[in-house]
Amino acid sequence: MQQALTLLNGLTPAQFMAEYWQKKPLLIRAAIPGFQGLLTPDELAGLACETEVPSRLIQFDPARAQQGAGWQVRQGPFDEDDFSALPPQHWTLLVQGLNHLLPEAQALLDHFNFIPTARLDDVMVSYAPTGGGVGPHLDSYDVFLLQGAGKRRWSISQQADKRLIADAPLRILADFVSEQEWVLEAGDMLYLPPNVAHWGVAEDDDCMTYSIGFRAPAARELAVEFLDACRQENLPDELYQDPELQPVADAAAIDQAMVQRVSEMLQRLAWQPEALGPFLARYFTEPKAYVLFTPNRKLSQAKFSEAVRDCGVVLDLQTQMLHWQGQYFINGELVTVGDEPAQKLLNHLANRRQLDAAVFHGENAGYLLPWLRDMYLLGYLHLGEI
DSSP states (O other), X not given: OXXXXXXXXXXXXXXXXXXXXXXXXXXXXXXXXXXXXXXXXXXXXXXXXXXXXXXXXXXXXXXGGGGTOOEEEEESOOOHHHHXXXXXXXXXXXXXXXXXXXXXXXXXXXXXXXXXXXXXXXXXXXXXXXXXXXXSBOOSSEEEEEEOXXXXXXXXXXXXXXXXXXXXXXXXXXXXXXXXXXXXXXXXEEEEOTTOEEEEEESSSSXXXXXXXXXXXXXXHHHHHHHHHHHHHHSOOOOOOOTTOOOOSOTTSOOHXXXXXXXXXXXXXOOOGGGHHHHHHHHHHSOOTTOOOOOOOOOOHXXXXXXXXXXXXXXXXXXXXXXXXXXXXXXXXXXXXXXXXXXXXXXXXXXXXXXXXXXGGSSTTGGGHHHXXXXXXXXXXXXXXX
């Protein structure tokens, strides 16, 4: 954490977190020297044609901008006719979850491993010809905007005016006033904390920008999910009862006795702060709605163990794995392990996303093999090394 990084403009991760994280923007020239991107425009368009890949096409008509209109959004999947019908300028293709699709995108995230994995959302890539963009807007989360091919002009503002264009299909700011502007070229990167207004516009054709976003769940969402988890684990599935109910004159009223009975029911939903750790591990590893795992071909335990000793295992690109005080969670499921050596191996798997073949020639990995086979059969991990 004390090593200065080119990625962070010569700052150490500790300096970056103290001075910039969730505080102020940072422009970084040549953050990843030589970076030109991870895929071609045609490859990105191909991904947008796949049913299981979240994608959007955003078009803007400058002639209607004065009326606060002109924005159009379509959800994928798309086909060749959708792309051939597009105008030469002023549109953007967005593809989310690139780290679930490309090993190179997952490897890109290794540059940011000084930030907890639980905070990571995904890698999104945008393609735009000249003039393309998604308009001036705010994000409620931290984001690193890494330029691939082409050039993009970024304008930012820390304005207090957060009003949006009414009835627009996107959350476009009604009155954006630029305070700073930069043109980013391949390998340049802009860090933006939450709620900094920004607007990126492609300066030339074949402009591709990679957005590394970090999720920020709302307190209401966390509360609802946590209470539901508590209900499932700790609260009996009992029905409201009032065997001593007395006749009432005002049938439309909620009386104090009912409030007290419900209060007593809810008080049985007891929890301690320590319960939040496992909940968060489950919550942050729960696969997104669009994620689907393909089961691997069945192998006997003996065949699987032999294969693992030859080539190791690697997590599926869509798999999420976190731990909390010796408890490990993979895709929302608890992993039960007994001793410290097993925990060390699982910690390595969670952080490095693979276990090399050499690991399985020692004594400590043998009792993990049945669990690893179960995960293999579900498609959560695969044979081989990155």
